[in-house]
Amino acid sequence: MKPLFAALLLLLASRANAIEWVDSPALDTLFGAAGVHGTFVAYDVDADRLIGHNRLRAETPFIPASTFKIVNSLIGLSVGAVSSVDEPLPYGGQAQMIKEWERDMGLREAIKLSNVPIYQALARRIGHERMREGVANLGYGNADIGDTVDRFWLDGPLQISAVEQAAFLARLARDQLPLSADVQSKVREIAMLEQSGERVLYGKTGWLNAPNPGIGWWVGWVTNGQQLYSFALNIDITQTADAPKRVELGKACLKALGIF
Secondary structure, three states, X not given: OXXXXXXXXXXXXXXXXXXXXXXXXXXXXXXXXXXXXXXXEEEEOOOOEEEEEOHHHHOOOEOOHHHHHHHHHHHHHHOOOOOOOOOOEOOOOOOOOOXXXXXXXXXXXXXXXXXXXXXXXXXXXXXXXXXXXXXXXXXXXXXXXXXXXOOHHHHXXXXXXXXXHHHHHHHHHOOOOOOOHHHHHHHHHHHEEEEEOOEEEEEEXXXXXXXXXXXXXXXXXXXXXXXXXXXXXXXXXXXXXXXOHHHHHHHHHHHHOOOO
């Protein structure tokens, strides 16, 4: 890794770890009731404060799985691997574990379906060198993509913590990434999930080792006028029934904190 990129990553990591942390008893109760082991962290950007459950876990890096589709989209659009979020990408013609993945589609639809083969096709178009530079330039996690351009977010060596996810997404939400405003706006658009009054929820799930036991993610952010909270949840998925808890528990945490 180039010295400048390495210095940037160290600066970002130290910055995330320096933000004030506040434990939330309400979140502790929610995790206990859900019967899962994991973490949730919300970043109050204006107050520069993290509110969460299980700080040690929140600062522990894990493979990002499909939450990386946000970054993959940013890099793909920025280097021109696709001309728009609606340009179809080929799924490859192979049988997939999810039938809906078995067709060509653009990023707008693929990110909603968490379509793995479409995003692998995008990664191959980006290419290893441009992907490596893009991930390093964004200061995402440990920025290590290894040697396989279409698997590193599924198998490693790329890793990121919940705190780092929240810090990264706050920068995307505020148009503060080192990419064009147009690219950031397009990715925010396809990451939007729902709206309630002035509050708008954006997010992306991930499941490391799906459909088998592994780590489940839900990351995103909420805007309310000029107010911004980014967030990240990860839990241990020990059985299929745990998978829906990523969003269910995440939304319960946002509600408990008065965010959404």
